[in-house]
Amino acid sequence: MLYExxxxxxxxxxxxxxVPRGRIQLREGLNTVLGDKAAQNSIGKSTxxxxxxxxxxxxxxxxxxxCKAKEKLHSHTINFAFKFGNKxxxxxxxxxxxxxxxxxxxxxxxxxIQTLKEFKDYLLxxxxxxxxxxxxREMVGxxxxxxxxxxxxxxxxxxxxDVKPESAIETLEKMFNVFAFIEEYKSVYDDKSKRSKVRDxxxxxxxxxxxxxxxxxxxxxxxxxxxxxTELQKLMDREDAxxxxxxxxxxxxxxxxxxxxxxxxxxxxRLVSQLNAVKANMSGGFVPVEEDLSELSEFFPDVDVQKLxxxxxxxxxxxxxxxxxMGDEIAQLQILIDAISAEMVRLQESQRKLGIxxxxxxxxxxxxxxxxxxxxxxxxxxxxxxxxxxxKTEKKEAKVQLEDVRETQLQAVETSINQEMTRLNDYxxxxxxxxxxxxxxxxxxxxxxxxxxxEDDTGAGTNFKGLIIFDLALLRLTELPVIAHDSNIFKNIxxxxxxxxxxxxxxxxxxxxxxxxxxxxxxDVTRDIVHSTKVIELHENGGELFGWSWAKKAARxxxxxxxxxxxxxx
Numbered sequence: 001m002l003y004e005x006x007x008x009x010x011x012x013x014x015x016x017x018x019v020p021r022g023r024i025q026l027r028e029g030l031n032t033v034l035g036d037k038a039a040q041n042s043i044g045k046s047t048x049x050x051x052x053x054x055x056x057x058x059x060x061x062x063x064x065x066x067c068k069a070k071e072k073l074h075s076h077t078i079n080f081a082f083k084f085g086n087k088x089x090x091x092x093x094x095x096x097x098x099x100x101x102x103x104x105x106x107x108x109x110x111x112x113i114q115t116l117k118e119f120k121d122y123l124l125x126x127x128x129x130x131x132x133x134x135x136x137r138e139m140v141g142x143x144x145x146x147x148x149x150x151x152x153x154x155x156x157x158x159x160x161x162d163v164k165p166e167s168a169i170e171t172l173e174k175m176f177n178v179f180a181f182i183e184e185y186k187s188v189y190d191d192k193s194k195r196s197k198v199r200d201x202x203x204x205x206x207x208x209x210x211x212x213x214x215x216x217x218x219x220x221x222x223x224x225x226x227x228x229x230t231e232l233q234k235l236m237d238r239e240d241a242x243x244x245x246x247x248x249x250x251x252x253x254x255x256x257x258x259x260x261x262x263x264x265x266x267x268x269x270r271l272v273s274q275l276n277a278v279k280a281n282m283s284g285g286f287v288p289v290e291e292d293l294s295e296l297s298e299f300f301p302d303v304d305v306q307k308l309x310x311x312x313x314x315x316x317x318x319x320x321x322x323x324x325x326m327g328d329e330i331a332q333l334q335i336l337i338d339a340i341s342a343e344m345v346r347l348q349e350s351q352r353k354l355g356i357x358x359x360x361x362x363x364x365x366x367x368x369x370x371x372x373x374x375x376x377x378x379x380x381x382x383x384x385x386x387x388x389x390x391x392k393t394e395k396k397e398a399k400v401q402l403e404d405v406r407e408t409q410l411q412a413v414e415t416s417i418n419q420e421m422t423r424l425n426d427y428x429x430x431x432x433x434x435x436x437x438x439x440x441x442x443x444x445x446x447x448x449x450x451x452x453x454x455e456d457d458t459g460a461g462t463n464f465k466g467l468i469i470f471d472l473a474l475l476r477l478t479e480l481p482v483i484a485h486d487s488n489i490f491k492n493i494x495x496x497x498x499x500x501x502x503x504x505x506x507x508x509x510x511x512x513x514x515x516x517x518x519x520x521x522x523x524d525v526t527r528d529i530v531h532s533t534k535v536i537e538l539h540e541n542g543g544e545l546f547g548w549s550w551a552k553k554a555a556r557x558x559x560x561x562x563x564x565x566x567x568x569x570x
Contacts, residue, residue, distance in 0.1 A: 003083035013542025035517025036539035044545025045515035066148035154463035211384030403444035428500035436466030461492035
């Protein structure tokens with residue numbers, strides 16, 4: 001719970017001097033910001049509630065369109081504490097750096113800084129809010145109904161700023177723990193829808209060619225498949241091999257093996273040719289002898305026979321070395337040839353195991369493979385069409401399931417809220433008046449709407465009473481930890497229902513903040529409750545939240561504030 005609030009700017013005038021208000025202690029259950037008997041405005045009731053909202057991570061206190069405090073008081077800090085169990089956590093938040101939260105000691109001396117997001121996460125955890133997929137402000141924000149925030153429209157209890165009705169209802173679904181269940185169905189539908197669209201787009205753009213585009217093409221493919229299968233059967237019937245259907249299925253593999261055999265045959269032929277050439281080089285080498293050199297000198301008397309003899313001696317040595325190398329090469333080539341031969345034997349055996357004769361006609365095989373290829377393509381296209389059609393059917397089914405779930409879950413939420421509002425309303429009126437009713441419409445579409453009314457009663461007081469009952473119902477039914485109602489919400493409500501509403505407020509174990517005035521005009525029940533739950537009392541002429549009202553044109557007020565240092569120039 002929010003345990004206390006302190007601000008150096010909070011003050012009241014005592015004997016003409018502004019005196020700090022100190023720490024304002026808050027309570028479990030109802031906390032009343034009490035105004036004066038004359039119901040004066042501009043004394044700080046709404047501003048204090050905005051400070052409460054500021055402590056809960058809101059930003060409207062520093063929004064100049066809603067609150068002038070930052071403009072009139074300049075930069076200032078709000079100190080506040082939360083108490084959970086026996087543990088008190090102290091914080092501070094400055095209007096100058098509102099995105100930072102100071103973590104403090106009990107004297108509000110800053111120990112370290114955390115981000116606003118970290119602080120909101122702290123609140124979510126500290127309040128033990130287990131509702132999935134919801135943030136703290138998403139849950140709390142719209143139920144702190146403070147003047148200027150535009151979230152107190154009596155006929156639109158879910159209105160919160162510019163948030164669309166479907167988004168507001170989505171938050172309600174989260175609060176009642178049905179959103180995650182709906183999202184499971186939505187996820188399935190989104191997946192089917194996305195996959196179906198991708199296939200359709202790819203098919204239309206020609207990026208997916210293995211899918212029949214239309215039912216007409218599908219039927220044409222079926223006819224062509226039948227024709228090709230007939231042709232294939234006739235072709236096979238003409239062959240004495242009488243291949244079985246299983247053998248037909250193996251033709252692609254046989255064709256692949258045949259291609260491998262062709263490649264291996266060519267490679268083996270090249271290696272055999274290379275081997276023969278090496279052997280020829282070894283056996284056909286010319287080595288001149290002494291007689292050959294003598295005969296050469298007869299024709300060429302000037303030739304240096306001794307020199308030629310030395311050269312031939314060198315060649316002889318080289319021939320010996322090369323013969324060894326060529327012998328190694330012959331052995332290596334023979335190993336390769338033997339390996340290829342063995343692989344060819346293996347492939348031929350594999351082909352035989354497929355039931356395809358090694359000597360089968362290539363022309364026959366090529367034609368069979370081509371026909372089967374065409375059949376496979378057409379079958380694949382029609383399977384693709386069937387898959388697309390199945391996906392579209394699944395998408396439609398998923399959409400219907402999603403719509404059904406949306407409708408039934410919102411009906412469950414609607415029933416739960418209406419039943420609780422009836423119980424609360426019966427407490428107020430002893431069952432003699434109609435309770436407010438919420439009704440969701442267009443729920444199957446994913447963009448639901450809602451209506452909120454009280455049967456046979458459209459008065460402003462009844463509608464605002466309905467708004468209060470709605471919030472109290474959600475406070476009881478969900479993990480919503482706090483609500484706030486500004487004084488403008490009570491203005492048109494009659495005395496009797498106010499007494500009962502105050503009793504309902506006072507029964508709450510969760511924190512409720514209200515701004516209330518004119519207590520003397522109500523019955524004793526209301527007066528007793530607002531006084532016993534009062535956390536701060538405000539009035540004009542020095543009893544305002546800050547000890548003065550900037551709404552008044554009073555130069556003397558500004559002078560006093562300046563002299564006492566309440567208004568800082570920085």
